[in-house]
Amino acid sequence: DAKTTQPNSMESNEEEPVHLPCNHSTISGTDYIHWYRQLPSQGPEYVIHGLTSNVNNRMASLAIAEDRKSSTLILHRATLRDAAVYYCLRSYRDDKIIFGKGTRLHILP
């Protein structure tokens, strides 16, 4: 199955780190892991992607398990503007992009 598994929703306090998990147990060796997020009334926006080693950019960090069967998106200091649905995708399987249900992240002030 090309889909990934994520919790339906999570909550976090403002200005605290957030760890969003994703399981992709059937991932192959050449599949990338991508994260997108969708803010209310907007299209999804790219967050980060990686293959094996951990990745960092200005928005977030991506920690990939050694066996690559899971990964974690880390928002280092959540703000209210980070409230969104976060989607974890495997590499675009068969060139078809498959979004799961995503995790709805609530940020508490």
Added chain:
Amino acid sequence: KAGVTQTPRYLIKTRGQQVTLSCSPISGHRSVSWYQQTPGQGLQFLFEYFSETQRNKGNFPGRFSGRQFSNSRSEMNVSTLELGDSALYLCASSLGTTATNEKLFFGSGTQLSVL
């Protein structure tokens, strides 16, 4: 650089009609992909175009079609509209095809309501 532009933003149609949605990608991007988003099914891949050729298609009936022009702008068409076609239709553009793991840049979508 201008982002991905989708027009119109909102559309209301009745059953049986057809509709055409437009997507202008980011300048220089050659790939455009389309998605349907509904509360029940989430985001579902419709099709991808690259250099005016359809590269792949999701599991949607033939009533859903698309095309891409030489300037990379893309249109999707839905014929014989059904109530279940009510959804947010999103397009995304990227430099290369999805096979190259390029970043996707999404537009804000067209909200289609079928009455």
